[in-house]
Amino acid sequence: MYKLLICFIAGIGAGLGTGFAGMSAAAVISPMLITFLGVPAYEAVGIALASDVLASAVSAYTYGKNKNLDIRNGLVMMAAVLAFTLVGSWVASLVPNTTMGSFSMFMTLLLGIKFIVKPVMTTKESMAGVSVKKRIVQSAVSGIVVGFICGFVGAGGGMMMLLLLTSVLGYELKTAVGTSVFIMAFTAFTGACSHFAIGGMPDVACLVFCVASTLLWARVAARFANKASAVTLNRVTGVILTVLGVAILLVNYLK
Numbered sequence: 467m468y469k470l471l472i473c474f475i476a477g478i479g480a481g482l483g484t485g486f487a488g489m490s491a492a493a494v495i496s497p498m499l500i501t502f503l504g505v506p507a508y509e510a511v512g513i514a515l516a517s518d519v520l521a522s523a524v525s526a527y528t529y530g531k532n533k534n535l536d537i538r539n540g541l542v543m544m545a546a547v548l549a550f551t552l553v554g555s556w557v558a559s560l561v562p563n564t565t566m567g568s569f570s571m572f573m574t575l576l577l578g579i580k581f582i583v584k585p586v587m588t589t590k591e592s593m594a595g596v597s598v599k600k601r602i603v604q605s606a607v608s609g610i611v612v613g614f615i616c617g618f619v620g621a622g623g624g625m626m627m628l629l630l631l632t633s634v635l636g637y638e639l640k641t642a643v644g645t646s647v648f649i650m651a652f653t654a655f656t657g658a659c660s661h662f663a664i665g666g667m668p669d670v671a672c673l674v675f676c677v678a679s680t681l682l683w684a685r686v687a688a689r690f691a692n693k694a695s696a697v698t699l700n701r702v703t704g705v706i707l708t709v710l711g712v713a714i715l716l717v718n719y720l721k
Contacts (some may be wrong), residue, residue: 477679484521485687488646490624491518497717503544509668512661517676521684522647527645528688544649546609548663554617575711581704588638
């Protein structure tokens with residue numbers, strides 16, 4: 467019962483983070499399973515990535531249905547992310563141990579504060595003013611940066627994408643989150659398959675409850691986010707990311 471409760475709580479945090487902000491479930495589920503259930507780190511990441519797949523997919527569908535998804539540029543960014551994640555992983559294998567493991571934890575907290583203090587108020591009209599060629603180049607370059615950092619550090623993809631989509635590419639928040647979860651669905655599927663192929667099947671009960679809970683709360687969050695005003699969405703996203711950032715730091719401190 468304790469195991470299922472931890473998985474359900476982890477899924478709540480991961481689902482809300484995914485549905486509202488395109489955040490990777492791995493940032494929440496992995497430290498929770500490792501700290502409170504003693505799940506091996508590699509297995510915990512595999513469960514988190516598997517939870518990401520359906521949660522990101524259903525969130526992307528909801529954002530797409532509400533016309534808050536840029537598929538064309540999302541595909542360009544996704545190709546660059548997948549390719550340069552491999553490059554980043556290879557470079558990381560050549561470098562001595564780094565102290566960048568907490569990168570995504572601090573990023574979640576800082577990005578949450580950023581949305582509260584300086585909300586993204588870009589409109590779709592201003593987005594349309596950017597040329598197609600420029601947008602494709604921006605998407606490719608951003609994908610290279612996200613992929614390399616993801617592969618080198620091992621985390622932070624969802625948060626990095628959201629930051630670049632809103633700050634560099636100038637996306638309005640809903641389209642940025644929709645495009646981010648669209649990409650995350652594919653990257654998480656690739657990561658989950660490789661984890662299970664290498665490490666074998668994880669604890670089935672943990673896997674099922676984490677996937678189900680994350681999917682449920684991602685669906686709830688995505689539906690709310692697409693109906694909310696820009697101001698409300700910025701505030702809610704900021705608060706959720708800030709709370710999750712603090713919680714993840716505390717959970718890691720308890721390890």
